[in-house]
Amino acid sequence: xxxxxxxxxxxxxxxAALSDPTRLSIIRQLAEDGEAMCxxxxxxxxxxxxxxxxxxxxxxxxxxRIEGTARHISLRREDLDARFPGLLDSVxxxxxxxxxLTTEADVTDGA
Amino acid sequence: xxxxxxxxxxxxxxxAALSDPTRLSIIRQLAEDGEAMCxxxxxxxxxxxxxxxxxxxxxxxxxxRIEGTARHISLRREDLDARFPGLLDSVxxxxxxxxxLTTEADVTDGA
DNA sequence: TCAATAGTTCATCAAATTTTGAACTTTAAG
DNA sequence: CTTAAAGTTCAAAATTTGATGAACTATTGA
Numbered sequence: 001x002x003x004x005x006x007x008x009x010x011x012x013x014x015x016a017a018l019s020d021p022t023r024l025s026i027i028r029q030l031a032e033d034g035e036a037m038c039x040x041x042x043x044x045x046x047x048x049x050x051x052x053x054x055x056x057x058x059x060x061x062x063x064x065r066i067e068g069t070a071r072h073i074s075l076r077r078e079d080l081d082a083r084f085p086g087l088l089d090s091v092x093x094x095x096x097x098x099x100x101l102t103t104e105a106d107v108t109d110g111a
Numbered sequence: 112x113x114x115x116x117x118x119x120x121x122x123x124x125x126x127a128a129l130s131d132p133t134r135l136s137i138i139r140q141l142a143e144d145g146e147a148m149c150x151x152x153x154x155x156x157x158x159x160x161x162x163x164x165x166x167x168x169x170x171x172x173x174x175x176r177i178e179g180t181a182r183h184i185s186l187r188r189e190d191l192d193a194r195f196p197g198l199l200d201s202v203x204x205x206x207x208x209x210x211x212l213t214t215e216a217d218v219t220d221g222a
Numbered sequence: 223t224c225a226a227t228a229g230t231t232c233a234t235c236a237a238a239t240t241t242t243g244a245a246c247t248t249t250a251a252g
Numbered sequence: 253c254t255t256a257a258a259g260t261t262c263a264a265a266a267t268t269t270g271a272t273g274a275a276c277t278a279t280t281g282a
Contacts, residue, residue, distance in 0.1 A: 011205045015130035020270085021123050039228070048271055050230060055269095069228040069279045086201035094122045094195045131240085150258065159241055161260060166239095180249050180258040 001066070002058060006079040009060035014084070017059035018091055021098060023052050027075070028095040029102070030062065035074045041101040061088075112175060113168070117190040120171035125195070128170035129202055132209060134163050138186070139206040140213070141173065146185045152212040172199075 004010075017023060029036055043049045053073060056062040060079065065072040080088040115121075128134060140147055154160040164184060167173040171190065176183040191199045 011202070011208075012130050012132050012135060015126050015202070019123050019126035019130050022270090024123060037228095045272060046229065047231080047273075051270070054230090071229070084201055084205045086197040087205070090195055090197035090201060091122070091126070094198070097122075127239095133240095148258095156242060157259065158243075158261080162240075165260090182259070 001064060003063060004058070004060045006060070006076075006083060009079065009083050011084065013059040014061055014080070014087070017055050017061050020052070020055075023056060024091075024095045024098040025101050026052060026056065026073075027061070027092065028098050029100055030073065030075050031092040031095070032100075035072045037070050037072060039070070043101060112177070114174060115169070115171045117171070117187075117194060120190065120194050122195065124170040125172060125191070125198070128166050128172050131163070131166075134167060135202075135206045135209040136212050137163060137167065137184075138172070138203065139209050140211055141184060141186050142203040142206070143211075146176075146183045148181050148183055150181070154212060 018027065026036070026041070029041070041049060053062070053064065053071070056073075057064050060076060062073050063076050065074070075088070077088060129138065137147070137152070140152070149157070149160055149164065152160060164173070164175065164182070167184075168175050171187060173184050174187050176185070186199070188199060
């Protein structure tokens with residue numbers, strides 16, 4: 001479970017991580033909800049979601065916290081703001097036009 | 112020679128266009144010099160440079176002005192600022208760490 | 223202990239990206 | 253008209269990316 005140091009975060013990797021529509025949907029969800037768990041997202045296959053989360057994490061865009069068997073994913077806002085001021089905010093605003101990946105669970109239970 | 116309208120510019124295409132190190136070098140050069148001509152850039156092959164310029168142009172990041180046989184490339188700063196406020200500025204600042212693609216010509220003649 | 227849950231890792235495959243060189247188009251110059 | 257210069261376009265090769273299912277690891281609960 002690798003997270004790059006804040007200083008090692010590389011622009012081209014961050015932009016590549018953010019350039020995929022699926023991952024922009026994830027970013028939107030994280031920006032709105034604060035933290036996401038894999039199982040709460042509607043997604044084709046577990047392994048593909050795992051792949052996208054790894055892309056974001058390895059680029060330094062997200063941090064993954066492990067709690068039991070669950071992974072809690074959040075944006076590395078401060079690290080990104082320090083390294084690339086303004087970048088994440090502008091992307092988050094623009095990502096509002098991408099669809100959410102919300103599960104029924106989110107709608108029906110109160111979490 | 113297609114340029115998307117300002118309103119049609121798509122975030123994921125812009126981020127994909129900006130996510131390549133070669134193109135970040137081009138962006139840096141354009142931000143510093145205002146306009147670039149293909150022949151002024153040190154580059155492996157003409158066709159590959161043409162390809163990278165097309166990527167930037169088709170994503171809406173640059174505008175290409177034709178003058179005789181030469182192409183003059185410039186950033187679409189206003190269009191991008193209107194559509195994704197702050198995005199281009201933050202990328203330009205961060206792109207300063209990518210190498211220039213300067214030719215000898217730029218150094219020796221005064222253009 | 224046994225089974226279920228949550229997610230990772232691996233192999234594979236399809237699709238998209240990047241690079242190269244050759245052929246082509248257009249403009250300018252002699 | 254002929255030639256050269258500046259780029260574009262096309263086709264082929266190399267690389268990378270993204271998707272899928274099966275096998276695997278680790279934690280939780282009965």
